[in-house]
Amino acid sequence: MLLSALIIGLLAPLITCLSTPAGPVTPKAVLSASPPFVEMARPGIPAIKVMEGVWGRNETLSCEVDNPDSLTAKKPGCWSHKGKEIYCSEKADLTSRFTNRLIYGKISLSSLTINNLQDDDAGIYMCCSDEYRCVKISLVVKNVSISQPVASINTELLVLAGTRVQLTCHSSSGSLPIQYHWYHEDPFLGTYSMMNSDATLVFDPCKPENSGQYQCSASNLISNQTSNVLNFTVEEHLSVPYVDADPKELFVFEGQAITLWCKVTAGSPPIIWTWYRVKENRLEIVSSQQELKLDRVQDSGPYYCQANNSVRGMAQGQTSEKHGVHIVPKPVEFALAEAALALVLLCCVTALIIVIVWLLIRKKKAALSKPLDGTQHPASAKAQKNNYGTQVTAGNKKGNYGPQVMAGRKNGQLKPPVRMDYGNSGDIYTNLTPNTIQDENTYHTLS
Template sequence: MSSSAELKCLSSDSPAGGLTYVWFQNGQKVPDVESASYKGRFGPGDNISCALKEHEACPSPPVYGPRLLSVSVSPSAEIVEGSSVTLTCSSDANPAANFTWYKKHGNPSLQPASKQFNFSSIQSSDSGEYYCTAENDLGRRTSGSIFIHVTYPPKLLSVSVSPSAEIVEGSSVTLTCSSDANPAANYTWYKENEESPKASGQTFTITDIRPEHSGKYYCEAQNTRGRHNTTSHLTVVADPWKLPVALTVPAVFLAFMLLPAWLWIRRRTSLDQQREAEGGPDNSAQVDQLHYPSVQLTRNQEDHIYANVGPDQLHYPSVQLTRNQEDHIYSNVSPAQHQADKQ
């Protein structure tokens, strides 16, 4: 970048006035200029000098714009958050250059404007590319960029759960751990009251989740600068369709066990209703005496013998008579009726 300037040549060994000067630009004599001043347009690469006309072989030291511009950072090793860092801009210029610092995609210019720029306690937000400019009356130059890489332990740690809605038993759940760290963090997952890690990596997935999976989970983020952890709580609710299904099994079993009793009661009720409809005698007493021995009589002539056999006569043998035509007579024989027949 060129600039306009007016240069003056001074000599301490000669009286003021009445002297003739010559000018040189990049080693070449400037024609038609023999005064103490020289006004022109100069670029950063130009070297300008002057001399007394009588002593052209002894020119003055040259003046020039900034050149050989460079930037450096101290310390040159790893830069840790909170430490002190110094940026230095260097150039060869005569007269001495003025310096200005810039950050790419940041402030247009950083103050103070000087050869060095200091961070007393550098932060992660200070990471980025920096460059400087050097300028004097003969020109202006811009340096290349230097990248400041600030390392720091994990921070701004957070855990997200997907799905974020109610966690239903039997579903799949993914936990994701995020943090701001430089260098990038490694992640480890733990469950409360369990020493062994559950998983490693930024995500942790639980498939077919159960109520026993409920509880607090810890995500630990770690890098070379430090570690940090955060907590997430999972609550697993029962599947709304699972409880009715679980109750169905014992209900079916109970129904299976009670079915025979229900069928017997229904059959007995049906028989009672049938007897009442036919108007027949109540044979419930006979039903109760079915366990008593019966009396079977058979003889030549058709006779009817009625007898009631009570519980006291259970030890008597049964009586059987035979006749030409086989008739079977069943009756209930009681002691009182048996005596009546004899009379």
């Protein structure tokens, strides 16, 4: 016991007990009262604190000791990186590469935040509140894959038209920079098309055609991820419907048709259409389609339509104005004109048939009158002899006959028939009077 007391007495001037206004600090002690000093760690606690930072993101370093009150009462004086001061007495080194990248005391009075971590930011950091109290931090910078992004909306999924809608895509972890893309599903093709390349997608104001499924993707140099599907619907109040017609005059004759359409300028689908007819002071539902066709005389009368849809779970309906439809019977003049036209067409067809039949009959008769052996008709011969030996020629153009002919006539004798050929003669008729008979050899005998 005496020896122990002696040793303590000799070492007492060299041992300094660390104390603060808040009390003694038990975990750490130094063997020197002035720098350089050696930091001693408590058993089970490393002398250097190791932290991991993500490339491109922000990282906060905290200067901590075992007794927090000691540094709460007094801020750390300096921060250094790899033995070089980067922030001291609340002033940063403007010449270092940490300029405009350091935020002091953002998390706590003893914290230092580094923005946009780079590979060169790795290393040993030291913070000291005074020459007795210092903390070492080893920072490791890593490239990290991104986490799955989350798609969110600033309103409910059931949105009223005209509202400002903002979709946000965010990945909470991963090396920066991260690129975002928004996609909208085509309801007809079932495929997604890219909307923009930003973390937010804004519709201001939103319209019914903006309804549908949306999805975003996030990617960095390491990986890429796709978000959840966000499906929202834009509903719109109905406008007052109006009636469109063809023809516009709403007047036709029987047999012709009038087409009516019920239309609205605004209103989210689905829309239910109903056509009404006012008949004898009562309403009659005539159709549940958007289009209505009328073509009978009894269809005449006043009509109107009604449109109904649902907005935010509440049904609503709007009614158009009444429109009178007029379908009248055809006038008698029109009926007579149609009958006359039909009669004229019938007569023309009958006349055409008669002409065709007549031409066919004529052609058939001409074919029957032609000799089958192809010889010339006897009347076309240039010269023929009769049974009496008399030769009839066509050479006598003057029509002279011999005296025998005249004598035979006077005696009343029956003369044989005279056949003459006019085929090659210019004279159709030859006068056989005594005054014109000059050549007695025209006929040998007429008796």
